[in-house]
Amino acid sequence: MSFNNANGGRQLTDLLIIGAGPYGISLAAHAKAHCLTYTLLGYPMHFWKHQMPQNMFIRTHPDSVYLSDPHESFTLLRFAAESGIDLPVPLPRPLFVDYATWFAARTGVRFTPEHVLQLSRTADGYEAVTEGGGVYTARHAVIATGLQHYSYIPDTYDGLPPGLVSHTFALTDFRPFAGKQVAVIGSGQSAWEAAALLHMAGSDAELIYRRDAANYREGQSGSELIQLGETFFDLPLEQKREKQVQPPGSAAAFLRPYVEGKIRETGNAVVQKAEAVDGGKLRLELSNGETRLFDHLVSASGYRIDIGRVPFLEQRLLELLEREDDGNGRYPKLDAHFMSSLPGLYIAGPLASYSHGPAFRFIAGVRKACRSIIPRIVRSMAHARSGSS
Known part of the structure; x- marks a missing residue:
């Protein structure tokens, strides 16, 4: 090189x-x-x-x-x-x-x-x-x-101090969150990775997602996606639209032992309100009527x-x-x-x-x-x- x-x-x-x-x-x-x-x-x-x-x-x-x-x-x-x-x-x-x-x-x-x-x-x-x-x-x-x-953070978190919210993009060092309570919002691969890495770094993480339960998928070969890339441009318009719709978030099955039994999960819930409160904490109001206090929020909201x-x-x-x-x-x-x-x-x-x-x-x-x-x-x-x- x-x-x-x-x-x-x-x-x-x-x-x-x-x-x-x-x-x-x-x-x-x-x-x-x-x-x-x-x-x-x-x-x-x-x-x-x-x-x-x-x-x-x-x-x-x-x-x-x-x-x-x-x-x-x-x-x-x-x-x-x-x-x-x-x-x-x-x-x-x-x-x-x-x-x-x-x-x-x-x-x-x-x-x-x-x-x-x-x-x-x-x-x-x-x-x-x-x-x-x-x-x-x-x-x-x-x-x-x-x-x-292209990292995307929902408008719900607009106005929060930068020190209270992060996107999973470019979040590579989880050691600063040791001993802290951290919410991870999302149901896909990046959410599960972030939660696992936070736990490994010594933080108290909670996964919050709109699905009813975790969606694990076995390892993907990638061959079908490669083949789709070869043929997609020439597909009829309706088939293209079907293929363009991203499936609901899923996590690779190899992440299961890093998360299950180690990290609290709250499913069927959406963050309706997020605000900074006294003591440098973050208060979340969830769609299920519950509230949470955290030190930080990680948004696994994609791109x-x-x-x-x-x-x-x-x-x-x-x-x-x-x-x-x-x-x-x-x-x-x-x-x-x-x-x-x-x-x-x-x-x-x-x-x-x-x-x-x-x-x-x-x-x-x-x-x-x-x-x-x-x-x-x-x-x-x-x-x-x-x-x-």
Whole structure:
């Protein structure tokens, strides 16, 4: 794995890739294999390293966890074999980060480790300005960022002091909650993980959720989600709408021993009112008529994907982007090859999940995105060269 020097040069490359997680790394591997020049902007696997709890697991079976190169040569199974390790089930998150680092090294991916401050259009294509003052231009650009811009906390908690409420996003150190009473609101994987990690850190946690009871699911292979990613775009509209509806929250069955018998659970309840009270406490009024006092609340309320919340997109560029008819205009409209309404601007990952389906909220869509985007860019460049000759 190697790094580019951010020298601020304006050399025009074929491709800008914004986001250095699984999608960005895989796109770079495909670009390199197709002899495209590229700049991969972002800190390698930053979200996975620094904004997710490291002592928890990936719920998808290791057989369906991988990054993508053109020949599918550098798989998680190959990494395990070459590293002399047995892949545990479930898969620890740090092991996936190690795999991504190995993958990048084996495929020759090069990083420019800087955050992008602004992406804008130019006469030749697109320009990215970085935190270090670098200016990078390319004929094409791919936005391949993850969920970091979209964390959602319900309006019920508006007005609470910041010290009393957190979102599960970026909550990685639970030691400060030792000896404290903490409410975890939600019924999905992130709620159960947070509750388990709070208990392990010595806090008195309580899970509060609207379901009647916990919803545990056995380990998911991920193969069905991957297949859906391959076919979703061409489905009839009614089938797309059915697939786009997210199922009720569930937790992986491997979390059961971390929670059951250790953490209080209150089901069939919704927080109707939350207020700060004397002594730095938080008072919750629940729909079942009960009240609770806590030191802190953790909202496992998920994410609301919205391209308008991507901080580095120039306002003029945002205005020009055509949106999907999702009722809110939060998703960019993408074609079969993930290109937006702006020529040469492609979008992968969660922002593509309305056009291309729920696989793209996760790494299950990596292969489809790479095999669609990079060949399309190669063809468009060949067409441009033949037209100018």
